[in-house]
Amino acid sequence: MKKAWTFLKQLWALTAPYFKSEEKWKALSLLGVIIGLNLFLVYLTVVQNSWYRRFYDALEQRDQPAFWSEILFFSGLAAIFISVAVLQLALNLKLQINWREWLTKRYLGEWMEARSYYRLQLADYGTDNPDQRIAEDLREFVSSTLGLTLGLMNSVVSFVSFAGILWTLSGNFPLGIAGYEFQVPGSMLWVAVIYCLVGSLITHFIGRPLVSLNFRQEKVEANFRYDLVRFRENAEGVALYAGERSEQKHLLGRFGDIHDNWNAIIRRRMKLQTFVSGFNQAVVVFPFLMGVGQLFSGAIQLGGLMQIVSAFGRVQDALSWFVDAYTALASWTANIQRLTSFRAAIDRAKALSEDVIHDAADAGSTDFKVEDLALSLPDGTPLLNASFRLKAGEDALITGPSGSGKSTLFRAIAGIWPFGKGHIHMPASLPSQRVLFLPQKPYVPVGTLRAAVTYPALEGSIDDATLRRALADASLSGLVDQLDEEDNWQMRLSGGELQRLAVARALAQKPHWLFLDEATSAMDEGMERDLYAILKERLPDTTIISIGHRSSLKAFHQREINLATTGDGVSTIAAE
């Protein structure tokens, strides 16, 4: 019961926001029309039912005019049915894409907000494959929610339409139990209700493990797909290592997880199907068994019994929604759990306490002041203690052994490393003074070269002449005429060219602070020297803070800040 309540709460939390959003009138009117058309379709089946009686009467009475008039009536009915069904389908699909689009925007927004996408991968928040949750789980959620709730509504309407008929037909139909006869009003209706209730409970009991199995199936499918994409993106690395055998083994191992889970699903679905089929078969003879005593004793005629059997079938059909839709319900429940846990993980990532305080320095200060900073790894292991000042106009080189925490220090300054405590006082004039971080492996979006150089600013926000000049200055003259060309530049350019592209970004965007994390490591020393010279010439007001291992870098900076590792493995900077 508690689980059902939790499920309903989760369903409401996922469903309600769209129908309360700025799109609510569009959404609600579309939903209203779909529900109306759906009910109209149920009504048409009731009309068709009474048509059967008139049609058979006409046949029995060999009434030719009545026969043709009924054929005409049926044609009209069929035409209306087809039009309504098509319209209902089209509107249903339209609502699905509107709703999915709204949810996708919302989830993408939440995922990006406060850099949750990054935090989610820093530490384990118990959520896998966010891409799949946004791309597939949302699609599945929208279509299942509409499909299942409309199906449920049809069943309820159908139940209400036929329950009255069955109640009247059963009259005081006596129920024989253990040789005793009971006169119960609407007896057959009660029998149908109890039969379906027991059936639903047993279905739930047998099918319950399907929820977690479906949850897992989504996860292993997503793992497999993700690794295929990773393999494709690293095609060159694999090809150079000739690592195909290892990749194939790994990918088939991933597929093995899919296969194993699928086997468990097969076993569970066989059990469920055995019961569901038995339940549906038994109902064929069940009402006969209930009424046959009355028939043999002569209390009722065959026609009366047949009428009751048919009404019983309708009611049972409506009540069996849960039994018949159980597999779909199990997938839907797993889907809702995946979306709910994803949201919860995002909230947890956002709520991660930020003990590294970023604030503006004293009025008038143009420096970065790092005070009592103690950074740690996601598991809490201490990594780095630092207190120092980065002075505007004084280029600094940060050095230290590999793994000592230089990049993590940059992450903390950029505000994306949430593990640790301390103060980072930003220059008072920020954010109008812009800061740009260039990592060792630059990220380049797929698209035009113009977008690649302008990134992270939006394409079009920097004029082409500036971009061309920046490319030429960064020794990428060969690319200046290709601004309109679309490509996967990250794959196409060499490591050194990618780093030069990142330098071109800095030249075009003219930040006040430029942090270079081994951003020239893939270049030869001559090229590195030229690029630092051009950065100094073109960006005279920019302070450059670099991380690097090469001693040749010292010449381009006025100051060196060294990370010394102490005996306990924690690095320290104690320069002023």
Ligand SMILES: Nc1ncnc2c1ncn2[C@@H]1O[C@H](COP(=O)(O)OP(=O)(O)OP(=O)(O)O)[C@@H](O)[C@H]1O
């Ligand atoms: N998300 C993470 N989870 C666990 N450990 C991490 C994570 N990110 C970084 N580390 C660890 O933190 C330490 C510092 O990493 P960092 O990249 O800052 O070193 P670095 O000084 O820049 O090294 P290099 O000179 O080799 O680039 C490393 O031991 C690294 O393995």
